Amino acid sequence: MKKLFAFIGLAGFLFAGDNCAMCHNGGMAKKLDTLTPAQIEAKMKEYKAGKGNPMMVNVAKGLKEADIKRVAKEFGKK
Numbered sequence: 001m002k003k004l005f006a007f008i009g010l011a012g013f014l015f016a017g018d019n020c021a022m023c024h025n026g027g028m029a030k031k032l033d034t035l036t037p038a039q040i041e042a043k044m045k046e047y048k049a050g051k052g053n054p055m056m057v058n059v060a061k062g063l064k065e066a067d068i069k070r071v072a073k074e075f076g077k078k
């Protein structure tokens with residue numbers, strides 16, 4: 001049952017377009033909750049400007065400033 005809920009959660013991310021967990025909780029990249037929301041936001045702005053890991057540049061370019069703020073809060077250190 002837990003797996004089913006995890007899947008539904010993941011599907012939600014995919015449809016919302018902010019599918020950070022797909023890679024960052026899936027083992028492909030490190031977890032994001034070691035960074036503060038401010039650090040994530042700063043990184044995402046660099047990626048959006050085309051600097052750094054091309055995978056993340058793609059992700060960041062698909063997000064608006066407001067989305068970046070939201071995902072930074074959602075995935076950053078609580």
Ligand code: HEC
Binds near residue numbers: 023044055063072
């Ligand atoms: C397709 C896979 C993928 C997706 C989706 C993805 N990332 Fe990443 N992300 C990476 C990889 C690969 C790296 C670089 C390797 C690493 O730092 O672990 C990275 C690095 C980062 C970093 C830098 C971490 C550091 O300490 O330097 C941040 C911040 C980040 N991602 C945030 C996000 C956010 C926010 C989202 C969702 C909007 C997201 N990522 C979605 C693959 C992905």
